[in-house]
Amino acid sequence: MNLRCAVLDDFQAVATSLADWGPVLGRVEVVSFPEHFDTEEELVAAVRDFDIIVTLRERVSFPASTLDRLPRLTLLVASGMRNSVIDFAAAARNDVTVCGTKSSSTPPVELTWALLLGLARGIVTENAALRAGGPWQSTVGVDLHGRRLGLLGLGKIGSRVAQVGLSFGMDVVAWSQNLTERGTKEHGVQLAASKEELLSSSDFVSVHLALSDRTRGLLGAPELALLKPSAYLVNTSRAAIVDQEALLDALREGRIAGAGVDVFDVEPLPGDHPMRTAPRLLATPHLGYVSQHNYRTYYSQAVEDIEAFLAGSPVRRLG
Known part of the structure; x- marks a missing residue:
């Protein structure tokens, strides 16, 4: 059975068009969510059956209360190399690997x-x-x-x-x-x-x-x-x-x-x-990081993070 990957807050529906997901397709089913989940309940209901989550910047929080309710989650990929809304201790306790990507200033x-x-x-x-x-x-x-x-x-x-x-x-x-x-x-x-x-x-x-x-x-x-x-x-x-x-x-x-x-x-x-x-x-609606170059970097490196994780050698680890 393939692993399932949720791509959150893909507002412009570009996550799969600005990056080549080919290296993980066949092993990973990628599902893009163009809508934002306003509450923890909505988020958990949408992604509880996913093994991998790709989250955009610090748009979605992952406190202990959320991570504790995602039993299948094994890999959380956040764009950027710094994230203040992920509870890294809770991620470790739940055996969730957290990885990041580069981000241009x-x-x-x-x-x-x-x-x-x-x-x-x-x-x-x-x-x-x-x-x-x-x-x-x-x-x-x-x-x-x-x-x-x-x-x-x-x-x-x-x-x-x-x-x-x-x-x-x-x-x-x-x-x-x-x-x-x-x-x-x-x-x-x-x-x-x-x-x-x-x-x-x-x-x-x-x-x-x-x-x-x-x-x-x-x-x-x-x-x-x-x-x-x-x-x-x-x-x-x-x-x-x-x-x-x-x-x-x-x-x-x-x-x-x-x-x-x-x-x-x-x-x-x-x-x-x-x-x-x-x-x-x-x-403006938080457009500071929203550019073609940054999005290509985020999602291309998200694919790299997933591929490395599947190979047993995670890269760009956070926490």
């Missing part, structure tokens, strides 16, 4: 600039007006040249965002809890004296930090209050780094010029979620 860098430029030049507003026969030129764009870009985080993604900012002629500063002046000089940017100084002096602030106990809620109401009324905030990292209610209040009250957001406290975003109707918000 280029797509989130590009999306960050898509959001920032979209905000600065009123792209969505102007496009909607043009298509609807509305006013010809209704916004006045914000120049990037000479403006300050403040980066919270200067890692793989933040440093590449910085390079683009410098090419636009922006004054780029960065801050994180462990960042040093030597670290910023390597990338040709300035070290902000403090988080507060970065927030109060920047025209654009972009978040590029990993979510941890230290960064959760890093930007709350007091921090957002430091932003200029003309400033824009972009978050393509993790929603929990920014207090969502505080951000909504700042947008509704016009205390900042706008925000570009790709990450949310609940994903997929419910139809009645206030983020869907917030003013001054340019929002």
